[in-house]
Amino acid sequence: MPSTFRLHGLHVPISPDDVSDVIWSALKDGSYEAKEARWALKAAKPNDRILELGSGIGVITSLLAGVEGAHVMAFEANPHTVRLAKRVIRANNRNNVELEHGLLTAGPSRDFTFYVREDLWMSSLIKHQGPYIDSIQVKSSNIDEVITRADIDLVVMDIEGAELDLLTRARLPGVERVFLEFHDHLYGLEGVRAVTSAMADKGFAYDPRGSSGPCVLFSRNTDPREYQPEDIHAIA
Structure with a gap:
C-alpha cells in the first residue's frame, strides 16, 4: 500500500506509479478537483441518496459520502480508476x-467503446478527444431505472462530454438536484444551450447559489435557500 497524503481533508493512498505525471502534480499541489470538491459538496444535503457518474479516483465520492446520513452509488468506466x-x-x-x-x-x-487515456480525467466515450492508450467495451445501464430503484435525490457527474446526450434524453424521475461539469470545449455553447433547455423542460432551473463557471447546479426545488457567508463574499 503506498504512503498516504492529505487532499481536501481526505486520506489519499495514491503513488506516482498509479497516475500520470500531470495528475500526480495536481494531487500533490492540491489543485486536483479543487473546484469540484467545493461546489459538489454545496449541492449535497444531509440524508441525500446520491448517484455519482464518473467517480475518478474516488475523491469526490469520498467527500460526498462524508455528508451526514448520505448514501452514494458511484459508477466509473475505467477499471484501473475503479x-x-x-x-x-x-x-x-x-x-x-x-x-x-x-x-x-x-x-x-x-455496448460502448470507452477510450482510456494516460491522464485519467481525459478518458471518455469520445474517440476524437485525443490520443488514447487503450479502448475497452463497457455495457451501459439505464440511468432512469437506477434512479427509480435507488430513490436518488442528487446526481453528480463529471463524464467528459457524455452529459450532453445523457441529460437531453434521460427523464431523471424524482431527482431534486443535478450537479455537473460542462465540457463546452467538446460541444460548444450549442451543447450547453441544449443541456440547459432540456433541464428546464424537466423542471430544473440553473441554480447560481451552487454554481461556479463550468461547475453547474440545476435544482427543481424552488424554495428560498439562504446564501452562505462565503457565497455573499464571492458575489460582492
Whole structure:
C-alpha cells in the first residue's frame, strides 16, 4: 500500500506509479478537483441518496459520502480508476458507498467503446478527444431505472462530454438536484444551450447559489435557500 497524503481533508493512498505525471502534480499541489470538491459538496444535503457518474479516483465520492446520513452509488468506466477509487474510499472508512465498474446512459442497455487515456480525467466515450492508450467495451445501464430503484435525490457527474446526450434524453424521475461539469470545449455553447433547455423542460432551473463557471447546479426545488457567508463574499 503506498504512503498516504492529505487532499481536501481526505486520506489519499495514491503513488506516482498509479497516475500520470500531470495528475500526480495536481494531487500533490492540491489543485486536483479543487473546484469540484467545493461546489459538489454545496449541492449535497444531509440524508441525500446520491448517484455519482464518473467517480475518478474516488475523491469526490469520498467527500460526498462524508455528508451526514448520505448514501452514494458511484459508477466509473475505467477499471484501473475503479481500483484506485476503492482504495481511497477504504482509506477514508466510507462504508456508505456502492462503487461499480460501468456506465449509465439514457435508454436501453447497450455496448460502448470507452477510450482510456494516460491522464485519467481525459478518458471518455469520445474517440476524437485525443490520443488514447487503450479502448475497452463497457455495457451501459439505464440511468432512469437506477434512479427509480435507488430513490436518488442528487446526481453528480463529471463524464467528459457524455452529459450532453445523457441529460437531453434521460427523464431523471424524482431527482431534486443535478450537479455537473460542462465540457463546452467538446460541444460548444450549442451543447450547453441544449443541456440547459432540456433541464428546464424537466423542471430544473440553473441554480447560481451552487454554481461556479463550468461547475453547474440545476435544482427543481424552488424554495428560498439562504446564501452562505462565503457565497455573499464571492458575489460582492
